[in-house]
Amino acid sequence: MTTSTLSLGIDIGGTFTDIVVFHHASGRVVSHKELTTPEAPNRGVIAGLRHLFARESLQPADVGRVIHATTLFTNALIERKGAVTGLITTAGFRDTLEMAREHKYELYDLKIELPRPLVPRRLRMEVSERIGADGEIEIALDEKAVLRAAGVLVDAGVSSVAIVFLHAYANRAHEERARALIAEAYPQLFVSISSEVSPQIREYERTVTTVANAYVKPLADGYLDLAAREIDEFGIQAPLFMMLSNGGLTHIAEAKRVPIQLLESGPAAGALAGAFFGEGASIPDVLAFDMGGTTAKLAIVDEAKPLIAHQFEACREKRLTEGSGLPISISTIELIEIGAGGGSIARLDSLGLLKVGPDSAASTPGPACYGRGGTQPTVTDANLVLGYLDPAGFAGGTMQLDVEKAKAAITPLAAEAGITVPEFAWGIYSVVNENMAAAARVHVAERGHVANRFALLLTGGGGPLHGLEVARRLGTPRAICPPSAGVASALGLLMAPARVDRVATFPRRFSQMDWAELEAVYAALEADAQAVVQETLPGATLRIERSADLRFVGQGFEVVTPLVAGPYTEGASASIVTAFHAAYRNTFGQVPPKGEIEVVNVRVAVSATAQSAPLDASATAQGRAKAMTARGVWVGARGRYEEVPVYERDGLEAGTRVDGPALVQEASTTLVLPVGASLVVDGSGSLIVELPPAGIQPAAAMATEALASAA
Template identity: 40%
Template sequence: MQQAGSGHSTAGTPTGGRDIRVAVDIGGTFTDFEIFDPATGAVHQHKAPSTPADPSIGLLDGLRQAAARFGFSLADVRQVLHGTTIATNAVLERKLPRGAVLTTAGFEDLLQIGRHGRRDIYALTATPPPPLVPRNLCLGVVQRLRADGSVATPLEEASVLAAAHRLREAGVQAVAVCLLHAYANPAHERRIGEMLAEALPGVAVSLSSEISPELREYERLSTTVLNALLVPIVAGYMAKLERRLAQAEFGARIYLVQSNGGVSGTAKAGREPARLLLSGPSGGAAAARRLAGSLGLPNLVAIDMGGTSFDVSVVHGGQVAMVTEGEIDGLPVRLPMVEMRTIGAGGGSIAWVDPGGRLRIGPHSAGADPGPACYGRGGTGLTVTDANLLLGRLDGETFLGGAMRLDREAAARAAQDIAGRIGLEADATAAGVIAITNASLAGAIRLSLFEKGLDPEDFCLLSFGGAGGVHACEVAEELGISRVVFPPHASTLSAWGILWSDIAHDLAATQILPLTAAGPALAQAAARLRQDAAALLAEDGVAEAQRALEWSADCRYAGQAFELAVPLAQAEFSDAGLGSIAEGFHALHRQRFAHDDRGVPVQIVALRLTARGRLPKPERDAVEAQAGTARTQRLVLVEGAWVPAAICGRGAVGAALHGPAVIEEAYTSTWIPPGWKVSTDPSGALMAERSA
């Protein structure tokens, strides 16, 4: 089956002597870098424009800039941990290759039927996302497995060859194979995979028993289809990246960031690119979890606002929630991932007027090319960044540390165009853009908390991303949150979180049995998962001493249609071990739903293993000291009036700075509105609080 790139975890043999470790987060507008130099213990940040047509160009250009700026060579780089939105964007924009589905005969309509749950109960009509594969390319093959994996109808290989002939004529580039109950017995899928590899050379083939060996047919099929369609996309990108790195004589080991917050080598990422769908944002969640511990703030709402999107993750009790099933653009993805909510709201989000004359923001974005009108690259639409510039919250002379000057006149022209259509002055229009944006951001946060039964007043807001600082305090005020944390390296914090990542591989074995009778089956499944984990970690070059295994079990009460993941201290399935699992499930059910029922039998649904490979990383959260520029003043528009605001660098904030104020850094600005004050924490973070 086709894999991305060369299929190797390295792009050559490292020759440098400084063991530089680089984390990269490629966003829609900017590419962020965090660089750890073990020789000095310093962690540096860098930011460069993204190149959407070929993200590998922006990555390599930014890496060269960082090397020149911080005094190292590309040969000194030993590891690159790479977060990317290439898979996410391909799905959101539907820029996917022509694909097909092979499934059990009689179930060819499964992708079109989907699930009938109504997400919007007030909508007059349901509008499910269109299937990624048309019905005429969903073909059945003669075979049938029972739920226990036994064979009801043997595989008829002639039907596979007939389907392969039709797919060859259709010119498909990817095939998803998802048979009924293949999680219980993968033999038929594996044979079909072998036959398709021979009959359709060069076509990407994904097997559900490999990418998502779990029950729930539609979700497993959706995940397999996404994976198959993404293989050519990621393969093309990895080939370009490896070719450019080879030309630059760059020999570092490359790791791709996954949706679970860990990383994997390029071979695994090439086989299973669906695991990259939250690649970049998961780094921000990892950073939030680390900061929750170091700052002593166990409850944080982490908001990452960049140029294109706004991501919300919740740290509750010091932990970020993980889910075994997420979604991308309404399409289910049955893979472990960080729980996160994303909306299309960023600095590049474009203002527009709907047919009813209402001012709207996004979700379409100006991106990196042409970018907001003030970038002077041909953009004409009014964006959130343009509005912040017009209100005085951004300085056009110091943007990106002075590397990019912003054109205020171009922003004013864009605002005037919208203002003329809604009957307001340009200044009032810019203020309206910010007010609507803040309301959208607050709404996304409310949903993330309320659906868990959590109160915003019990949380601090952790603001990061290049655009987050100019919105965070006002969003917090709307939510009733009284404290906002602005960490060091806020603009590149997702990359900073990636910098601390370890290798993580998620494996699962479905076992639907009464828990009391599941001991022998679970022991066999655990042995198989250990073997698979060892092979994956060996593929990534992880030494035995650097490996760790984390177990959990999906359990439910008999008759329930959902499961809870119960953490296991060890994979021990004696009667005492099974009893411990049951007690853990009862306690978790009581915590989540305020009740448990020990009179109902507990079922095991799946055994899960996360195999971790520890990577070298910084020993402490060292970051560069921030320059303390002298305080000045600038007029800022506040509630319709231009008022003087204090302007300074992060290093000049000191014990207390009262709003209105703007704190300017190389890659971000922070707006402290009236009624708020900010001070510097010993960690280097800025702590903003509402005044009494």
């Protein structure tokens, strides 16, 4: 191979680290799954690189770019394992994190658990300063107080500081001066300022976002430096890019500056893969369902585009309850995460009911069948007992699964429930599927959609294993299983454009709008975003999208509205009003007959295509001689083991039809095709599955599920 003929994608998940290499000339993709090493994630990455490059006879020097996503920073937030962080804020606003919005997400719960602040009260300091909402300085910054506060925090062991001053989005002078003072006096401290991390109104959300950025910043700084160094030492001299939550990628310096942008990087890549494969199968409306070893994710892809949100909740106390988490104000592909994966642990609660997750065995010790010390029954153990997994072929044959250890883990609970081990395993399978379907049902409905309009696109190691049962429960009539489904999120990294989002608060009523001033704000945001994208991809053709958070005067919240391209003059008013009315109607169903419109925030997204050659999905599943075996598999619809055909994915040529029950297995995952379903291999290499019409569930399956639920 000649120089720079490969692209490399690395996605660190909670259980597995997925590594894919894309050949520019042929469009072919090769991949490997390596167990994640949570105590030192870089170890798993390098081990996986060594294995894949040796197996495929690849040369590190041929890699032209590396794109990376990781759950490291999300896990640090969830597990509260970030840096010891302090907060310096305007006098009188020390308790913003505690007071939040004085909202109870469950009004009548007397024992409600609210999300805990990342910074305890003893590490929150106040200083005298005041900037008005118009950006005018009302009280000068007390510089001595800033240094005193920083000194107290350093003595308390703080390594990272968030600075959040009132109305800093309108004038960042005080925050920038405070940062400069601290940098000079305490250069070892990491400092995050709100006017850089989240320059927009709403004090609580801005404070939470800036504190969260400070909380993960030392971790991100150290990890990204280490990752870049070890990849270089492996022999890869290519630039390292990081995947952002918004579905774009950026260079290391930008990622280190505001690492909070990386929180949802892995799931975002999965949504991009969902859009790509759905469009390749001529099905542009899909629910991208990605189930890994620790969590499952679902994103809505409408007309081949994932939905973008500008705020999401992290660390929810109750996973399906809005308002129970920490609001993070960043641009992100809109999705829902569910505590359900291959490592999810099954148990019987105090009422004797079967529960699965959200606790996970993760990669250490892992499911019992991994033979790494795990003893609790997990979803992977259940799948192995049911016959859905090949013990010798798991993760491309790099791991040998132990069926007896899986049975031993399930046996005590099955005995307590008074049913057989396979019946209990089917109960685990059914309950986790219902957990995921219930969460997906709520997510889709809350966004104004009905599930049966979409096809369910199955990715991740567990997506094809569970997805068709989830689709049945959702009522989606069709599913898509793309080539290399088990490593699709890592594939999504290779499809990502470079992208930068910028936002600024610009409160103006249309009747008082200075259009030249509005255009100047947009132009400044675009120039800033363009500089970052051009540094990431020099010479690339840029795409610029403008939007604004608009509302009727008197309303408390806004509708994010896509706008026409600039420059803006007074003549642009009519088109902006039309766009807002369309977005408002789409959100609420109708538009008030009259009312003045006002701007709250203006937004810019600048992107550029990063892929130098088209990814040929069919190249990952080129037909060979058809291979088929059979093994004993639990057929849920009939409540018994049966010998069912097992097809090798690489042996299925375009046009091949398979009827259920059957299994289709490949290196990174297995598709479980139930009774009544059928699939056809399309020209892009995807398996298009048609599910039977929703109706009465077979009696045997109903009886088994009822027994498991009552266990």
